[in-house]
Amino acid sequence: MGRVKLDAVDRKILSCLQSEGRITNVDLSEKVGITAPPCLRRVRALEDEGFIKGYHADLDQEALGFSLTVFAMVGLHSQAEADLQAFEEKVHEWPMVRECFMLNGEIDFILKIVAEDLAAFQQFLTGELTPAPNVASVKTSLTIRTSKHKPGIPLPEVK
Secondary structure, eight states: OOOOOHHHHHHHHHHHHHHHEEEEOHHHHHTTSSSSHHHHHHHHHHHHHTTTOOOOOOTTTTTOOOEEEEEEEEEEOOOOOHHHHHHHHHHHHHHTTEEEEESSSSEEEEEEEEEEHHHHHHIIIIIITSSSTTTEEEEEEEEEEEOOOSSSOOOOOOO
């Protein structure tokens, strides 16, 4: 990463792109108050420097047949670094696991799992997750509803 300090224009660009990833460069440049060529250069620089990791569509999981979201709290037998990394590598093999966080405390990892239905989740739980190497315990909570879904980070409002 070349520059570390973001100015107000960079922050406006990031805020606009986070909320509207498909905005055209011309529209983006108008929103942030600069012309299109330097705006595009700034976006490319933000991408190159790793501030922008990618662009994604926000899909409607229920419309696509994934009606179940489950959080699984996973405890491991061993917390040696090699064992933690091995579990994280295993998690990458499971498409149903959409997010994985390592925690401190009683639970080692929390997984966000999305499934078509309870039967599909139970098959994953008993056939993949629970018998995975080093897994000592799995506690699950099925979601009832999503009250807030706001991907990204809370960027401060830039005027």
